[in-house]
Amino acid sequence: MSIHAVAKKAGVSVATISRVFNNPEKVSDTTRERILRIVEELGYTANLSARTLRTNRSKALGVILPTLLNPVFAECLNGIALEAARHGYYILPLTTNYDVRQEEQAVSHMLASNADGVILVVSNPFDSKALVRLKQSNTPYMLAYNRHDVHPYVSVDSEAAIISLVNHFYQLGHRRIAMASGTLHASDRAQQRYKGYTKAMAALGLTPPPLIEIPFVTSVIDALVDTLQSDQRPTALICSNDLLAIRAIRAAHLAGLSVPADISIAGFDGIALGQELTPSLCSIAQPNEEIGRLCVEKLIGAIHAHHDLTPHDSALLPYLLHHGESCAKATTLL
């Protein structure tokens, strides 16, 4: 079913059919309507590969994310999808599972697929070959969640966010405030969050216990139960993301502690599900959908203006401290 079949049936040239879709005002009302009827009747849809090849524009935005199993990214993708659709763009999502090799492949795929722009989150923007490749390609792109001086990004100030969280705990009477994180070197966000933690602790004159760094392969619960059972256990635990916080709550439960009576636990990300849990999750909430939406808005702006995005286009969005039930005042017993 090609444009030729439609042209033949309508008794016009293929150019006219094409115009009906791309420059409808250049076709007389009567023929346009007749053609549209035939198109409907035949169920014709333009072949996007041919269109893309010819115009060198795909109307598709590539989206490269670590995983969709973490709702943070699913929420962000949702924001991207809605805004893209609003502008008549398709999206081409790909996940990398936090693997730099896959990040590079994903970028290659986006370029090969003629994506008009790319939104991506990489493990580490400071040594990402994928990012270099993308920058060289002259395809407009936007980092989400990552932050780097020479690349445009949309993110939140994680460091400041954690500082405000530590201060919040302090005001609730907590002194033994610990932090748990995934592998630090695998994520610049985790690094920023940890940095905020050490800064805040220092500013308060508190000695931070060593970071509880949990490798990907390790069971979070196994890693935490020991710490939580020691008699020098923290009264408050900051987790570098919400999924980790949920597991920490379970670890506390298995260690015989109740949350928040015995220990306060907070996360980072603000996944929607956190508010539905019992206890509801205390978390630094990022505007995940809005991060995605804004990336699209800026990207499409750049595409239409025929210019690339620069660090000057970066944006830092406000975060929110969700006061969930998983955090409470420190008991004076410890």
Added chain:
Amino acid sequence: MSIHAVAKKAGVSVATISRVFNNPEKVSDTTRERILRIVEELGYTANLSARTLRTNRSKALGVILPTLLNPVFAECLNGIALEAARHGYYILPLTTNYDVRQEEQAVSHMLASNADGVILVVSNPFDSKALVRLKQSNTPYMLAYNRHDVHPYVSVDSEAAIISLVNHFYQLGHRRIAMASGTLHASDRAQQRYKGYTKAMAALGLTPPPLIEIPFVTSVIDALVDTLQSDQRPTALICSNDLLAIRAIRAAHLAGLSVPADISIAGFDGIALGQELTPSLCSIAQPNEEIGRLCVEKLIGAIHAHHDLTPHDSALLPYLLHHGESCAKATTLL
């Protein structure tokens, strides 16, 4: 950066470059290696639009899902992505937000994008225009989660699953077993699950209370709190999916009930997160990744064999009853 640039730089014809990628054995070792070096140097990647247009194969599988905000579908997509990658296929995911109009658009987009096959879950396969369109297109497709006699699908026997769950509750001493569900007409799965519930209750000689049907727009918690506070409240509640069950647990909490001491709550889907919660979620677990994986396997088999998939290719995968902490023996007080 086209194939011509590479050919020019290598001093060969474009055909040779093409062969290096598609029939490497037809090119002498020395030229092949030289060309690969140049390709690397130039960062050349074949233009997929051109390739697809020419070959009429995209090596892409379309995936149409209701939403990625429900982990069931994110998990399924993950299974799809892994298996597709293993076979050298890309995926082209699209979400429809349970909207039939968007389902139709998604199918159109997949056809326009020359997807070699499509995996989809629709609201209701019995009146889906999207599904009819797809069937007529001669593009191989596979339904996931849905079940219908004239379409190929991969799913689980939801009805039998719920029956076993009701019996499980019965054996735990529960008699007032209620069910909550999203809008029934919007999902054939919800219908199957409800049917299993009424059948099982009848077989046990129990009178089922009316289904608690919760429209999309309504707050689940508001909808449930009343029921849970009545003195004829159920001692066990079956939710037609895990997200609903998580909200029901919260509603119980707000109604002053503790789970599972006062009320047992079970879900359906077996999202991975359910096992990390406290209490861990009792749920009928579907093999979500395997459902996705199998869809891909069958689809690629059909693509390579140049035949369509038929109802004969359908598969019903085994489910598992996760005995989570959210369910327990009925207290004899009621």
Added chain:
DNA sequence: CTGTTAGCGCTTTCAA
């Protein structure tokens, strides 16, 4: 083993 060439379906200039 390598080159020449037609043509996939579409858009777009140019001419009528």
Added chain:
DNA sequence: TTGAAAGCGCTAACAG
């Protein structure tokens, strides 16, 4: 307002 025709980048005969 419409048509003819070139050409986007690639693959796959076919020829050598």
